[in-house]
Amino acid sequence: MNHEPLQSDERVPTGLAGLDEVLDDLRIGDNVVWRVSQLDDYRRFVLPFLDAAASTGRQVLYLRFGEHPPIIEDHPAVRTIRIDALGGFESFTSRVWHLIEQHGRGAFYVCDSLSELLNAWATDDMVGNFFRVVCPFLFELDTVAWFALDPQRHSRMTLDRIRQTTQVMIDVHRHGDNVQIHPIKAWRRQSPTMFLPHREQQGEFHPVTDSSDATRLQASLELDTLHRQPLLDYWDRLFQDASRAIENNDMQAMSTLKEQVLQVMISRDERILELARHYLSLADLLTIRQRLIGSSYIGGKATGMLIARNILLNDQPRLWQTALEPHDSSYLATDAYYAFLVHNGLWPSVMRQRSEAGYLSEAPALREGILAGRFPAEIRAELERLLDHYGQYPILVRSSSLQEDGFGNAFAGKYDSVFLVNQGPPEERLSALEDAIRQVYASSMSEDALVYRRQRGLDQREEPMALLIQRVNGRFHGRYYLxxxxxxxxxxxxxxxxxxxxxxxxxxxxxxxxxxxxxxRIEGDHACVMALDHPGRQPFRNQDESYRYSQHLLDVLDLDEGALVTRPLSQLQPAAPQLPLPHLAEIDRQATERARQIGLDGPVWRLTFQPLVQKTNFIDRLSQLLHTLENGYRHPVDVEFTLHLTPDGEPAFNVVQCRPLATIGETGPVSIPERLEPGQLLFRTEGHFMGGNINLPIERVIRVDAPAYAQLTTSERHEVARLIGQHMRMDSAPTLLIGPGRWGTSSPDLGVPVRFSDIAGVSALVEVSEKSGEMVPDLSYGSHFFQDLVETGIAYAALFPDSRECQYHPEHLPIPEPLNTEATPPERAVQVYQLGDRPLQLSADVVGQQLVCYFPK
Structure with missing residues (x-):
């Protein structure tokens, strides 16, 4: 650290004249670290310092966070502030930061032993990072702060980082009644004997100037520590003890250590911990540790994936020992995220962003700082070894934040995932991996993620980002991998x-x-949606419509381009002749004949997945998988998976994500009116809605007029999305949002490209099949946008006015809010209806599959 331009020359006494003489006094701005094996040796130096500070009228704050007996008791010049360290690194560090900020310049501080933080955090790296955050801040504010630590409880890396950061460091050694101090660092001070050991005699400190005496002193100290545990990270010691307990088959120790590891590596959520206690063994946890970079939590996404796999293997072993693909995942722990922020000097920016005023406004600057950051050397070395393990197989870098994929908080699509083709020389692959990690870290500062956290009351909770790094399950097909x-x-x-x-x-x-x-949500394309009890029953009127609304485009990794790309199936077929199309698709005979007539070779395939359904045990296995996981979680689940087909088409599953499914609960019996007078009905539909039983009053309708929207340019359609977000922020009345095609698509040709954060306060969302622009609703259950609707309790309906099961009468709405004569085309496309004293009623009966929106009498 180079603080030289800022150092004050004002001297501060330690309260012991002999110690002042050794150190040439303290200076304003000094952080003083006492390395002691017994806290009484810290306490005896603290008390004279307090008396000296009190005599000059200094304000002294005692930061009390340890479980050890207090360092200071009932001193008239001292204010004791208790701080809970159990909430984690971020909450503790933020609390200390705000205290320093609040008390401003010139305050003095005495702190409990930093080693006590290990009891709360278990990870030694964070003790060093805490000091690297607060020490420069204390220095800037012209304070003097005292700290203690037991050097035998910390790794050499942590001790080195604290030494590099502090201004003064002193070792205290005790051999019986013989006490010596040994200044290790005294920044900007120097004397011929300052950094020698000093014996204390009646309040004076005499340097050990005889080399023979110094050698004997050092030998006696080494003898005292000969049988002590070597300098290992607390985290490493925990897993060392766990390995020893397993080796000795010590059941009691295994049970105790398993609980300790779960608390510091898996979760703080009691419901997730309950699952982990049941399905993760201590040996499983040691296996996770072997694939972990850094320390602390692996995050919610990684935890969900691992628990799900073990539920299947434990509860249905005969099936899933063969039908479940082995996973090949690694983990970048939450402390690596904090270490990255501290290493790049971003903590002041973090504190500004965490404030109420800066929550959204400071996020872009912090995001840019993250994208420009560099990784600590020890993490970079581990990333190199990780790439050695994966070779040149493509990998996927996925977010796995602390709160992600928990009960009620899926964060679906809020944070980035990055595919890497992982090709080229090692240094290029490492650079690409680092870029991907930075991108995922930076996505925690996206507006969508921040708004989501605030809406769910999580904005003040710790949310460090862990990462799940996985080998992409698939096969090489020439230049493509999928x-x-x-x-x-x-x-x-x-x-x-x-x-x-x-x-x-x-x-x-x-x-x-x-x-x-x-x-x-797929732009211009469709996934295959199947109910598992009726997989052949599709929401289409005929075979042509089934083909039309099937998947035509594939997302694949292009090794030549080095990126994830989208390719038409017809273009992939010649380049990848080994694609398992006979097991996934059907031949469109009419299209094949038309292609033959114009000279094109080969059949035209349609991805209906009917061969997979009809000729293999896919449906049965998937049904068992979901049923087993729901029983294990004791809650409905949402599972992402890949399939690896045998030569005869039988599928093996690779579970890549599992989380509790957010559902809109039933509201009890709902009365659906059989008959409505003319003018009462806005819409009615059989099926095509989501939300269970619904009973909602609607006080406002925002409707995008389809013909007007169809005439807009692409930029004007984005302006429509912005206007809708503006209307939603202006008024919190229960609102029904109606629009053509798909809400939340990134393609304005398919619907309105709103972000979920723009419409998060809506009560119900309706997608209408409109002839203008061929905008068709997408039954995108399982998509991130849809997951947001479910989590937030937003009812959803898809209206197909041309079908017999649907009635839609937008003409029954009252006159919309008037527009001024200078209204732009996007403003004219957005119609707002304030219903005032005559609200709509939205009612749904999930059993009868009836949904109706009407004006009650």
């Missing part, structure tokens, strides 16, 4: 579009290629 198929399965089908479907049977959203097209 899995045979992928999908999202849900154990409860709350989008049952047919009254014969059992919601408890579950549902799947299936694609060929990478699973990105199963979890995101």
């Amino acid at each position: 899995p045979d198929a992928a999908g999202v399965g849900v154990s409860r089908n709350t989008f049952a579009w047919d009254s014969h479907m059992d919601p408890k049977a579950g549902m799947v959203r299936l694609v060929m290629g990478l699973g990105t097209r199963a979890v995101d």
Whole structure:
């Protein structure tokens, strides 16, 4: 650290004249670290310092966070402030930061032993990072702060970082009644004997100037520590003890250590911990540790994936020992995220962003700082070894934040995932991996993520970002790499579009290629959606419509371009002749004949997945998978998976994500009016809605007029999305949002490209099939946008006015709010209806699959 331009020359006494003489006094701005094996040796130096500070009228704050007896008791010049360290590194460090900020310049501080933080955090690296954050801040504010630590409890890396950061460091050694101090660092001070050991005699400190005496002193100290545990990280000692307990088959120690490891590596959520206690063994936890970079939590996404796999292997071993693909995952722990922020000097920016005023406004600057950051050397070395393990197989870098994929907080699509083709020389692959990690870290500062956290009351809770790094399941097909198929399965089908479907049977959203097209709203294309109890029953009127609304585009990794790309199936077929199309698709005979007539070779395939359904045990296995996981979680689940097909088409599953499914609970019996007078009905539909039983009053309708929207340019359609967000922020009345095609698509040709954060306060969302622009609703159950609707309790309906099961009468709405004569085309496309004293009623009966929106009498 180079603080030289800022150092004050003002001297501060330690309260012991002999010690002042050794150190040439303290200076304003000094952080003083006492390395002691017994806290009494720290306490005896603290008390004279307090008396000296009190005599000059200094304000002294005692930061009390340890479990040891207090360092200071009932001193008239001292204010004791208790701080809970159990909330984690971020909350503790933030609390200390704000205290320093609040008390401003010139305050003095005495702190408990930093080693006590290990009891709360278990990870030694964070003790060093805490000091690297607060020491420069204390220095800037012209304070003097005293700290203690037991050097035998910390790693050499932590001790070195604290030494590099502090201004003064003193070792205290005790050999019986003989006490010596040994200044290790005294910044900007120097004397011929300052850094020699000093014996204390009646308040004076005499340097040991005889080399023979110094050698004997050092030998006696080494003899005292000969039988002590070597300098290992606390985290490493924990797992060392766990390995020893397993080796000795010490059941009591294994039980105790397993609970300790779960608390510091798996979760703080008691419901997740309950699952982990049941399904993760101590040996499992040691296996995770072997694949972990850094220390502390692996995050919610990684935890969910691991628990799900063990539920299957433990509860249905005969099936899943063969039908479940082995995973090949690594983990970048939460402390690596904090270490990255501290290493790049970003903590002041973090504190500004965490404030109420800066929560959104400071995020872009912090995001840019993260994207420009560099990794600590020890993490970079581990990333190199990780790439050695994966070779040149493509890998996926996924967010796995502390709160992610928990009960009620899925964070679906809020944070980035980055595919890496992982080709080229090692240094290029390492650079690409570092860029991907920075991108995922930076995505924690996206507006969507921050708004989501605030809406769910999580904005003040610690949310460090861990990472799940996985080998991409798939095969090489020449220049392309892709899995045979992928999908999202849900154990409860709350989008049952047919009254014969059992919601408890579950549902799947299936694609060929990478699973990105199963979890995101597809632009100009469709995933295959199947109810697992009626997989052959599709929401289409005929075979042509089934083909039209099937998947035509595949997401694949292009090794030549070095990126994730989207390719038409027809273009992939010649380049990848080994694609398992006979197991996933059907031949469109009419299209094949038309192609033959114009000189094109080969059949035209349609990805209906009917061979997989009809000729293999896919449906049965997926149903068992979802049922077993729901039983294990004791809650409906949402599962992402890939499929690896045998030569005869039988699927093996690779579970890549599992989380509790957010559902809109039933509201009890709902009365659906049989007859309505002319003018009462806005819409009615059989099926095509989500939310269970619904009973909502609607006080405002925002409707995008389809013909007007169809005439807009692409930029004007984005302006429509912005205007809708503006209307939602202006008024919190219960609102029904109606628009053509798909809400939340990134393609304005398919619908309105709103972000979820723009419409998060809406009560119900309606997508209408409109002839203008061929905008068709997408039954995108399992997509991130849809998951947001479910989590937030937003009712959803898809209206197909041309079908017999649907009635839609927008003309029954009252006159919309007037526009001024200078209204732009986007403003004219957005119609707002304030219903005032005559609200609409939205009612749904999930059993009868009836949804109606009407004006009550």
